[in-house]
Amino acid sequence: MLPSPCTDMTGNLTRRNFLAAAAAAFVRAQSAPELILDIHQHVLYNGRTKDQLLAHQLEHQITTTVLLPGEGWMLPILGGNRECAGFQAEHPGRFVRFACSDPAESRTPDVLRGDIRRGAIGIGEMKFHVAVDSPEMRQIYKLAEGLGVPVLIHFEYETYNTGLERFQAILKAYPKVNFIGHAQTWWGNISAELDPLDLYPKGRVKPGGLTDRLLSDYPNIYGDLSAGSGLNALTRDPDFARDFIRRHTRKLVWGSDCDCRDGKGGGIKSGQCLAAQSLPLLRKLAPDTAAFRRIVHENASALLRLKKS
Secondary structure, eight states, rough: OOOOTTTTTSOOOHHHHHHHHHHHHHHHTTSSOOOEEEEEOTTTTTOHHHHHHHHHEEEEEEHHHEEEOOOOTTTTTOOOHHHHHHHHHSSSTEEEEEOOTTTTTHHHHHHHHHHHHHHHSSSSEEOOOTTTTTHHHHHHHHHHHHHHEEEEEEEEEBBBBBGGGGHHHHHEEETOOEEESSSSSHHHSSSOOOOOOOOOOSSOOOOOOOHHHHHHHHHEEEEEHHHHHHHHHHHHOOHHHHHHHHHHHTTOOOOOOOOOOOSSSSTTOOOOOOOHHHHHHHHHHHHSSSHHIIIIIHHEEEHHHOOOO
């Protein structure tokens, strides 16, 4: 077998050819007719290099990427606030970033204020072992309210930000804070029937799910379609998903949360790139081109108050 254009004679990826391929993808992205904003990505995600992250985003012609730092227990898995700030500085205009800190630590308000003062535009991904309505998280919401930034929350039953069934009270208590819901328990609750222990439920969706109702009833909550959980929500019942997207076209934001190395599934066990699956699927499910554009760019751009290109 002959080596690919990006490998040497031993089949190993060379940095020169890697960067050349990334540059070619960049040219394609610059000439793309549409803007795509990825609201959910990570630096150094599961060992992925910075160059590989750049290649992943360029492969899908993503024009703006939100970097979500990890802190505390997450640091062995992905980069923190400093790594995100450094990568953003290396690629001005293509990346923006949120700020993160463990809500259980007394230093957290200082960490978040400092990072936002230095250019972070949101708080998250909040993925810690607390209840969503705990005093620790209420401190985060109050801070977000004062700073005028959104909060992205990972909901996972009995693990992270527990108590989604009580989240309605938080939306009422902090009407000036824009929240972004994400992860397994958030997306599992598009159905009114759910075994909460089943993080990736299959089969038809029963209308009236909690997530569906929250998106309908509260102007300050948005749905982050990233990761396997978001993809599962769109694929388990296509008929429901098509109607769900139609009804919530202005409340959904697209993200990848993919850790593959090249935008094609390379370097991960599944061999499947989440962005490569979800973007074409959204094109099919969205009622029209305008709705697709809102979900992949316009909603998040307005939510994050980004300047129009």
